[in-house]
Amino acid sequence: MNIQKQRKFTRTVWFFILLCVLACNTHKRKRNITSIFRGLEVTAGYIHSPESELNIDDKKYSLRDRADFDKSGNIFKLTIYKSDGNLEYSRDELLKETLLLKNIGLAVTQNWMYSSDKGLVKENKIQPAKMIDDSLLIFKEGTITVFCKLD
Numbered sequence: 343m344n345i346q347k348q349r350k351f352t353r354t355v356w357f358f359i360l361l362c363v364l365a366c367n368t369h370k371r372k373r374n375i376t377s378i379f380r381g382l383e384v385t386a387g388y389i390h391s392p393e394s395e396l397n398i399d400d401k402k403y404s405l406r407d408r409a410d411f412d413k414s415g416n417i418f419k420l421t422i423y424k425s426d427g428n429l430e431y432s433r434d435e436l437l438k439e440t441l442l443l444k445n446i447g448l449a450v451t452q453n454w455m456y457s458s459d460k461g462l463v464k465e466n467k468i469q470p471a472k473m474i475d476d477s478l479l480i481f482k483e484g485t486i487t488v489f490c491k492l493d
Contacts, residue, residue: 390423
């Protein structure tokens with residue numbers, strides 16, 4: 343009878359240890375990037391295109407492009423914001439127009455991941471980024487501001 347109580351106690355302890363490990367790992371889960379927006383910080387009166395305006399923390403940004411990715415990191419749509427109207431490209435069009443992606447500086451497949459303990463990571467390279475809300479990261483690449491939307 344005493345052995346059965348010990349086994350029950352041991353199982354209970356292992357259950358709580360497993361529960362704690364799972365709870366800790368949920369905070370460090372990796373998240374995929376679903377969209378990457380790139381733009382410039384502009385003054386309040388500047389208008390490039392109404393669709394390209396983004397306001398965050400009293401700053402105004404004029405977006406130049408937006409790439410949308412699926413769960414595997416494959417691009418499925420690219421939008422280029424122009425003052426006379428947006429240009430949209432599907433994945434099939436982008437595969438044919440490789441020079442366009444090269445000039446913009448995007449790849450057909452992106453493999454950035456966000457981890458709460460490391461930040462934005464790509465092939466062991468860590469990119470410092472500021473978390474705006476639960477699903478948007480922001481960082482600078484020279485004069486360009488990059489926004490990453492997380493799943």
